[in-house]
Amino acid sequence: MSIHIDFLSYDGERNNERHPHAQFVLPIAGELRIDIGGAEGMLDPSRAAFVAPGVRHSQLATGSNRFLIVNCDPAECGVPVAERLAEQVFLPVSEAMRHLIGFANLSRDRFALPGMPQCWMPLLIDSIFGHERRTSRLDELAERIEADLSAPWTVEEMARRIGLSPSRLHALFRSEWGTSPQAWLAERRIRRVQTWLAASDAPIAELAQRAGYADQSALTRAMQRLTGLTPAAYRKRRRLEQKNGSLDQDALILP
Numbered sequence: 370m371s372i373h374i375d376f377l378s379y380d381g382e383r384n385n386e387r388h389p390h391a392q393f394v395l396p397i398a399g400e401l402r403i404d405i406g407g408a409e410g411m412l413d414p415s416r417a418a419f420v421a422p423g424v425r426h427s428q429l430a431t432g433s434n435r436f437l438i439v440n441c442d443p444a445e446c447g448v449p450v451a452e453r454l455a456e457q458v459f460l461p462v463s464e465a466m467r468h469l470i471g472f473a474n475l476s477r478d479r480f481a482l483p484g485m486p487q488c489w490m491p492l493l494i495d496s497i498f499g500h501e502r503r504t505s506r507l508d509e510l511a512e513r514i515e516a517d518l519s520a521p522w523t524v525e526e527m528a529r530r531i532g533l534s535p536s537r538l539h540a541l542f543r544s545e546w547g548t549s550p551q552a553w554l555a556e557r558r559i560r561r562v563q564t565w566l567a568a569s570d571a572p573i574a575e576l577a578q579r580a581g582y583a584d585q586s587a588l589t590r591a592m593q594r595l596t597g598l599t600p601a602a603y604r605k606r607r608r609l610e611q612k613n614g615s616l617d618q619d620a621l622i623l624p
Contacts, residue, residue, distance in 0.1 A: 371441065371445065371486075371487070371536060372439065372440070372441040372442075372445055372486035372487055373439075373440045373441070373486070374437065374438070374439055374440075374473065374480050374486050375437075375438040375440070376397070376435065376437060376438070376474065376477060377435070377436055377438050378399075378430075378433070378434055378435050378436070379428055379430035379434055379436070381429075382427070382428070382429045382430075383427060383429075384427045385425050385427060386425070386426055386428075387424065387426070388420075388422070388440075389422050389423065390422055390440045390441060390442060391419070391420065391421060391440070391441050391442065391443045391445075391446065391454075392419070392420040392438060392439065392440050392441075393417065393418070393419055393420075393437075393438070393439040393441075393493070394412060394417060394418040394419075394420065394436055395417045395436060395437040395438070395439065395462075395466070396412055396413055396416065396417055396437075396462065396470070397414075397435040397436060397437055397470060398414065398433070398434060399413070399430075399432055399433050399435060400412065400413045400430075400431070400432060400434060401428055401429070401430050401434050401436065402429040402431075403418055403426060403427070403428050403429075404427045405420055405424060405426045405458050406424040406425060406426065406458070408459070410459050414462065414467075415461065415462050416459055416462060417459070417460040417462055417466070418458060418459055418460065419455065419457065419458060419460060421443075421451070421454070421455035422443060424455075437470050437473055439486075439490075439493070441490065442534065444532075444534035445487075445490055445534055445536065446490075446494060446537070447494070447506070447531070447533045447537060450494060450498065453498075454497075460497055463496055463497070465492075465495070465496035466493065466496035466497065469489070469492055469496055487537075487539075487540050488540055488543070490537070490540065491540045491541055491544050506531050506541065507541060507542070507545055507546065509531055510527055510530060510531050511557075514527070514557065515557065515561075518557070518558055518561055518579070518580050519579055519580065519581045521581070522581065524538060524539070524550050524551065527550055527554075538550055555591060556595065558580045558581055558582070558591070559580075559591060559592055559595050561580055562576050562577075562580050562600065563596075563603060565580075566600055566603055566604040566607065567611075573585050573588065573589075573600045573604075576588070576600070577600075585600075588600060
């Protein structure tokens with residue numbers, strides 16, 4: 370299971386349920402009394418809940434109700450976030466969360482489309498903890514990568530470093546920076562190589578290894594794809610501009 374969304378109405382009493390996945394119980398209408406691992410409370414349009422994997426829970430419905438149920442792997446939330454949610458259990462429904470729940474309720478057919486729940490999930494997490502957590506998470510990753518560009522940064526490794534699943538990482542990159550992890554990494558590496566090419570006489574093969582490319586040919590292909598220039602051509606052009614005093618510092622990045 371990655372992320373699965375249901376729209377459910379509870380009737381009567383259910384006792385000692387347990388499942389291996391994490392679950393958000395988000396209110397659409399009505400009330401539901403719930404016991405999650407010994408913590409009891411009433412869910413209503415102002416209060417939601419999070420059930421951690423393996424935690425026993427019971428529900429009692431005494432009237433009509435409707436809930437948006439989000440079943441997911443804990444990694445989709447980010448491991449630190451999932452741990453924090455497991456401790457908090459009951460979640461106040463913010464205005465942002467209310468809008469997200471309403472959107473999902475009115476767009477049920479869309480949520481059957483591949484990838485839609487994965488795009489929606491980061492917004493749910495942000496509605497609970499705010500944008501600061503998401504931004505700092507990507508900034509933390511960027512700092513680690515910039516400090517060691519030569520490392521073999523696969524998407525799986527990037528996600529592991531900050532406690533996310535690969536699909537969650539993709540969703541965060543798209544929603545926050547408008548790109549994919551692979552595209553962002555390629556640009557950062559080429560940016561760094563361009564700076565080195567303009568500022569040093571180091572062999573291109575050496576710069577390729579320092580930037581995380583297997584060899585000079587791999588760097589050349591990547592740089593031509595992004596800039597239209599080979600490393601040698603880029604260095605020659607920058608040196609000529611420096612000599613003529615026409616160097617544009619912004620052009621040191623990407624044409």
